Amino acid sequence: MAELAYSMYQITHRYVNGIIEEIPNVKISVIGGIQLNVSQPCGDMFVPMMFEVRTKGEPTKDLKHIFTEVHKYD
Secondary structure, eight states, rough: OHHHHHHHHHHHHHHHHHHHHOOOOOOEEEEEEEEEETTTOOOOEEEEEEEEETTTTOOOOOOOHHHHHHHOOO
16 A cells, blocks of 8 residues: 555656646745545644745755754754
8 A cells, every 4th residue: 555655646746747847937835745544543644755846947945854854843
């Protein structure tokens, strides 16, 4: 099941990238990941796979590291 989730993420990632490429010159933030539906008492979880800021004609800013830094401020 894990391999299926990662495969579906890759398919969706390519699809969304195709849509983003068609957007005119705007700054856009993109967050992508895998939603885990877990039975109670745990509840659902989200596994972030990417967090980027894109502007056409500029390098993509990869901000995924922010997800690992969140707990430093707790």
